[in-house]
Amino acid sequence: MTYGFETLAIHAGQEPERRTGAVVPPIFQTSTYAQDAVGAPRLGYEYSRSGNPTRDALQECLAALEGGRRGLTFASGLAAEDTLLRTVCRPGDHVVIPDDAYGGSYRLFAKVLERWGLAYTPARISDPAAVRAAMTDRTRVIWVETPTNPLLGIADVAALAGVAHERDALLVVDNTFASPYLQQPLALGADVVVHSTTKYIGGHSDVVGGALVTTDRSLGDELAFHQNAMGAVNGPFDAWLTLRGVKTLGVRMDRHCDNAERVAEYLSRHPKVSQVLYPGLPDHPGHETAAKQMRRFGGMISFRAAGGEAAAVEVCDRARVFVLAESLGGIESLIEHPGRMTHASAAGSPLEVPADLVRLSVGIETVDDLLADLEQALG
Template sequence: MKFSTKAIHVGQSADPATGATVIPIHLSTTFTQEGIGVHRGFEYQRSGNPTRAALEECLASLEADGARGLAFASGLAATATALSILKPGDHVVAGEDLYGGTYRLFEKVWRPLGVSFAYVDGRDPSAFHAALTSRTRLVWLETPTNPLLRLADIAAIGEIAAAAGAWLIVDNTFATPYLQRPLELGAHAVLHSTTKYIGGHSDVVGGALVTREADLYDAWKFHQNAAGGVLGPFEAWLTLRGLKTLALRMEGHCRNALHVAEYLQGHARASKVIYPGLSSHPQHELARRQMSGRFGGMVTFEMEGGIAAVNSFVKRLNLFSFAESLGGVESLACYPDAMTHGSIPEAERRRRGISEGLVRLSVGIENGEDLVADLEQALG
């Protein structure tokens, strides 16, 4: 089956009891058993739920053949579960341009538990190789990154990680499996904040892990049940509904993002425009090759004048909402320096390229001309 067909049908056959075409929201916290140790695959909602299982199966099928998925209460719950394979003394090499919440989890939760982290330029595979130690157990990537839209060569870094005996986990939130499938490029696992493009409507928080590695799946499945950070059935149903239209939505996001980026590139108040689909992006060719010829729905740009200029701009926006998060059908503008990446120390933000004038746009699927007109009047 092709991508769109999988998104609509995998794990979503008609309900055998009623014939309902759309999978039900199974709210029951417990499941009747026929005898001691005799059940129909489900015992207690935390351990397993039919609606959640359908989402896990469907999402995994979109990432790679033979993959299995696990759904969580948030993207950070999925991240925490991914890190649960680590023990004191283990070492992680991560691309330095990271979501602020991931950085906070690394530094404020796992480092005090005895796990060490090295941050490198994710654009340079040799930097990962140089940072490896005998204790490196995990390599962590975002690609494209949040918020600077830098790319990492998944295949090259996957070879480096495999040679070192380390797992490679790729946060695929920005690209989604519609544009990029890291498991097919050498990653051992994929992470999603399903809150974003997977759910797609800014109305459900969730996360997911997908892998073909039995050892990882078994360890994470145990942790999912033991720690309990599971996705509820209603949230699973909403996410599954969003997944059905992912392909259609991503086409709209990509088309509008390119239109917005090209407009901003010609505007005097945008001193720098970052979008992998622009030929001016230094990793445009890698993006074209690795992301199936489309470039996602995120656009980042810099304004001269710092926070004052940004504040004036966002207050004038009408269609773009000034808000955190991304990936919904509606367009959003975000100020990473104080919002999504505020948990990273200021000196570290500056070193990584997050300036006081940086604006991140999540370009929605409204009419592209209307979005450009809104930016035009807000920029002045």
């Protein structure tokens, strides 16, 4: 039987516990497991880095939500990225990345993996021809965010899957901004989906984590081997918190989108805003592609302050309902200055973000309160 998204979010991987019938998966807060005999662990559990029932429940749930065959969870989104790249790449290989990639991902490529021998080239991922031109004979991965962080660029996942597979490369899609509720890249041809589960999947700004999902069983087995060998797994309590958050992902995302649409419309008419970056606006260059591959347009908005960097910083400092903080995807609204905060690591690089940029993570508060806060913050 085929189930809907919300049903899977509540039930996939979460059967009532066998011994007591508890309807919520327990927190298996243990480091090791008794074995029935030498080399005969019960249900295959030996040590919690290698396997934990609470983490397994989350992994199974996320695989179901993304339409994948194997889900793996990690201590953070960057831990998931690092494990993936060291699994599928070798020193001397090459990766194409977005020319406005998340600052933490850029730092991983530029400051860590490049020293390990992995080359990278930034490209405009909204243009498949530009991505194709950036590839080399050693390109192993096309790395995509859609929408991108923080400029909200949109990539055509199906088109880029074709570009990647022409050259026997993998298409990896960071689906953090959209969440599996709004977009399912595997169904569009992607090979691996990456999440910072800290964001919309966890949804409450109280737990850090990451995930990988793939439809390829062989690749899933390789990733599972490296997950255990490299050891950057999430603990059982973190897995439980994330699993609790994912149950309400669908209803939360609907409210995030409702509020973001109102906020984007308001900002697009404000005289102190020079540009609004939101794929739900008809004049966004990626609007048609986003409408084709996304259920709705998400809760993230960036805008450029008409008064330049000083005005952008002042808006961030003056906001009250929008909390000045890094991260995104929680139930509370957040505001930040990417150039000085989340994307400071890209300063001076080809990925440097505009100094007048402000990024909003629109929460699920009463939308009139959010609009009033922006009105006073914009002054």
